[in-house]
Amino acid sequence: MRYINFEGEPTISPDDFFMNEALNEAKQALAEDEIPIGAIVVCKGKIIGRGHNLTERLNDVSAHAEMQALTAAANYMGGKYLQDCTLYVTLEPCVMCAGASYWFQVARIVFGAYDQRMGFGRLNQKITHPKTEITGGIRENECAELVRNFFKSKRKS
């Protein structure tokens, strides 16, 4: 699906649009010298949760962008589940975050860059909720480059 734009501007798909918002969260992490990963949760076209990696600030290796965005969204909804919601995240979720998405019964996960080492997609069994649809590779290069450049700059310093 693509939105029609009558102003002659480039059209953008909803997934591209929302991944851009997740990228903004990742850039916020970068500004705080965190690994630049960002996530948002969208329900019926509305952003109801945001988060970025906070492992350094919280000194908590489990404070991933997805965990922040999912709990923020669930809090906003005042309910337990996120059955009508899409999680957008700039990097393929790890096993912990994919496992969390199971409990929240997220309808859809859209991620940017693939993470072959730590991403949940390396598992040969499904660990997300049976109803969760997965889309990977949205704005993949921008998402990957943010993380790549971050680690490159860390190695130099």
Place this chain on the structure above:
Amino acid sequence: MRYINFEGEPTISPDDFFMNEALNEAKQALAEDEIPIGAIVVCKGKIIGRGHNLTERLNDVSAHAEMQALTAAANYMGGKYLQDCTLYVTLEPCVMCAGASYWFQVARIVFGAYDQRMGFGRLNQKITHPKTEITGGIRENECAELVRNFFKSKRKS
């Protein structure tokens, strides 16, 4: 390994002893009408983190006992990793919690009851840290019975 007790009292293994502490946390959850699952983190014989299931109170389906105990322990340590620590939990951890234990680099996971439906052990690939040792079935019956009775009473009411 069993501690020697010179008083003629029944001896108790360290794993039994600490699982009893996790069971006390589970009973605390029960008193709060939460699914009775408890966890503690032990470092060199000292309990440095405690937690029990808080999914109802926090209205957060990811607020598992293990997540509470792990973050409490990491907070206490003031460091990121729990490489010398053992996580004791009354129920076999789910994929999310096992995934979290990876990031914390927990040395050992000891659990009570097996959870064939949601436990991470159902996966045919290792998702815990390569250095993490796993022991299951410690005080299995007591741990299982707590959860079983909880759901039985819920179905009646």
